[in-house]
Amino acid sequence: MKDFWHPGTTEKSVVDLNKIIESTITVARNEWNYVAELAADFDPDLPMVPCLPGEMSQVFLNLIVNAAHAIGAAVKDGASSKGTITVATRRSGDNVEIRISDTGTGIPERIRSRIFEPFFTTKEIGKGTGQGLAIVHAVVVEKHGGSVRFETEIGRGTTFIISLPLSSLGRGFSPQ
DSSP states (O other), rough: OOOHHHHOOOOEEEEOOHHHHHHHHTTTHHHHTTTTEEEEEOTTTTOEEOOHHHHHHHHHHHHHHHHHHHHHHHHTSSOOOEEEEEEEEEEETTTEEEEEESOHHHHHHOGGGGSSSTOOOSSSSTTTOHHHHHHHHHIIIIIIIOOEEEEEEEETEEEEEOOOOOOOSSSSSSEO
């Protein structure tokens, strides 16, 4: 948890992304523990990744909390007693890919084009600010030169896929 709360730098450094995600899972436990099981499927040979560790922790936290809320809504609708959140990491060519999947309600087609817009939320007043996915997009795309997309199916869940480039290795990054 110390790694999460004290990221230590505002400059990119080369980090163990699996470790950052593990810390974030621990921090988010109270959000998902009562509605979901969490399965981690980490690539043990994942290369070190150049990133802003604190900001990537926030990205993972936002996606895990959203997954827990989507599962909570599905459980409330009687879909199941407990859902599943799966977090997986893999190398994909010159990138690292992080997939965060849930067995929640899925994203309705009518709002899919808006989910990364600042202040857009489907949550009731007092439950969401509409900043979580906007932050995810800004951090991944604008600050890291990566991409974020999603696959979703109503009643079955959603998977967010983050791709971060490895190409910056060795160009002015300090190992951590």
